[in-house]
Amino acid sequence: MPSRITRGQRFVLAAVCAVAVSTIYAIQPVLESAGGELGLAGPELGRLVAAGQLGYFAGLVLLVPLGDVLDRRTLIVGHLILTGTGAAITSLAPGGVAAGAGLALAGLFAVVVQITVAYVAATSPPGERGRNIGTVTSGVVLGILGVRLLAGVLGDSLGWRSVYAVLAVLCLALALVARLTLHSDARLTLHSDAGLTPHADACLTLHADAGLTPHADACLTLHPDARPARARYRDVLAAAGRLVLTDRLLLGRGLIAFFLFASFGTLWSGLALPLGAAPWHFGTTVIGLFGLAGLIGAVAAARAGSWADAGHAHAVTGWSLVLLAVSWTLTAWTSPSLWPLITGVVLLDFAVQAVHVSNQHLLTAAHPERSSSVIGAYMAFYSLGSALGATTTTWAYAAAGWRASCLLGAAYAVAALAVWALTRRTSASPTLPLR
Structure with missing residues (x-):
């Protein structure tokens, strides 16, 4: 059975969703001032908004399925670091091309939101799944709407670049907090190159965070059609x-x-x-x-x-x-x-x-x-x-x-x-x- 998600972990996961999705929408309230400083005007401004959205769509297709192959906690941490990197590039961008690249990178890895929701669904007991998903996904709306207020205030007082500088710092801080507070949801993946004879019984040790008694022995059977992780990702x-x-x-x-x-x-x-x-x-x-x-x-x-x-x-x-x-x-x-x-x-x-x-x-x-x-x-x-x-x-x-x-x-x-x-x-x- 999945282990219970604590209130503190729900707060961290909601914060991850809020901050990550903010990197996509933060450009909208400060679009005019950002365009003026970057030398963009008219239809060119739409490219800044489109860059983050296109990166996000690509991430939905290519990166989110990794959560069914790899440990989602590791993905959450890594994606947050890369989202923060994209935000930092945007805040330091000398021109429109660099800003667009930073926004695209941030959008690509902002799909950590969906990895987070999948993590919650996989690690919540069935009777608590809906409540936990509701709490964590409230962070998404908090980010989409709250960043408008944050960007408006920071944009008027410190300039549009400060918005992305703050988001970059928050992403990196949350990556550290997530690594320290979340438990792994690693699933057992048996590979054909494990060095064992097909159909040979392999006794492995499962730990407490898998939902079983610590160090309980479980005998699993390997089959000839077991595939490595890369093949599973394609599947x-x-x-x-x-x-x-x-x-x-x-x-x-x-x-x-x-x-x-x-x-x-x-x-x-x-x-x-x-x-x-x-x-x-x-x-x-x-x-x-x-x-x-x-x-x-x-x-x-x-x-x-x-x-x-x-x-x-x-x-x-x-x-x-x-x-x-x-x-x-x-x-x-x-x-x-x-x-x-x-x-x-x-x-x-x-x-x-x-x-x-x-x-x-x-x-x-x-x-x-x-x-x-x-x-x-x-x-x-x-x-x-x-x-x-x-x-x-x-x-x-x-x-x-x-x-x-x-x-x-x-x-x-x-x-x-x-x-x-x-x-x-x-x-x-x-x-x-x-x-």
């Missing part, structure tokens, strides 16, 4: 591709995530536009404060993990998507008072986080032996949806104003609800892992 990549094409639960929950985060991206990539325009004319720091409203909703939704543990993940998904669609009717009102907008932001982020936690709980429960691969595949839908929302909200705003953006965000929410309704029967039944 894991191939299996992830097959899962996307053939597993109805993953495809259904992935499509829900695609529209869910398109709706989320519509809000957070476009909200600065009406707040910076008449009649408000807010600056970067004040706009960043609106992230606090989102944090309230996201933190409140951490309870969704416990609901999922109790078997309510499907119901939570349905009513949360309804709430998401309804929240846009409030978010559309930006005058004469901002209170409807603030209320809508709280409800929207609550709904998004509740669905996100429920999705990951269902997927990791259905595929416990390959939680890293399935989360990586799922998050690829998330990444594409976020990009769609970020792109289309500016188009809608330019065409017909903020209410057009809100109508678009509501349409994405309704699309997610339609996918949930169409796949409800599939999601309600157990999914058999692919061999």
Whole structure:
């Protein structure tokens, strides 16, 4: 049985998620000032945002499956160091090319977030898996929204480079803390070159962190088709591709995530536009404060993990998507008072986080032996949806104003609800892992 994750470890893992994902989104609030100093303008500014997102997408495909092959604690530590390295390169970049390279490197290894979620799923007892995933993934939303406030304050007072300097230091500090506080989740991997005769019995010693009595002897049998780690990595990549094409639960929950985060991206990539325009004319720091409203909703939704543990993940998904669609009717009102907008932001982020936690709980429960691969595949839908929302909200705003953006965000929410309704029967039944 998996060992219990302590409260302190949950805090460390949530912090890892928050800081790592911040390296991707920190450039958005300071984009204009960074572009001015780096000699970039107009469409060239979009390349800075795209660099981190493209690196992140590549990491989802190529790096996250490593969690099903290697010790996830080691991966968490290593990825944090490399994410911090990318942030440091960005903070010191003399020009746009170097800054883009740093952002791409940070984005590539920021997929430590998904390795962390897989670590939690693999090391949590079944009755606590949803709660632990909910707590840790709340760090993701904390990072996405909180970094807007951090970047706004630091950017206005110390300059945009200070944002990435702080993130670099935090990544390196968390790498050390993770190495000291987390236990290994190393799984036994038997190789064909182990020097033993095929089918020979090999008695190995398992330790306490494997969930068994310390030093208990376990006799395992080696088979001729045992493969080295590199071959297993290729197998894991191939299996992830097959899962996307053939597993109805993953495809259904992935499509829900695609529209869910398109709706989320519509809000957070476009909200600065009406707040910076008449009649408000807010600056970067004040706009960043609106992230606090989102944090309230996201933190409140951490309870969704416990609901999922109790078997309510499907119901939570349905009513949360309804709430998401309804929240846009409030978010559309930006005058004469901002209170409807603030209320809508709280409800929207609550709904998004509740669905996100429920999705990951269902997927990791259905595929416990390959939680890293399935989360990586799922998050690829998330990444594409976020990009769609970020792109289309500016188009809608330019065409017909903020209410057009809100109508678009509501349409994405309704699309997610339609996918949930169409796949409800599939999601309600157990999914058999692919061999």
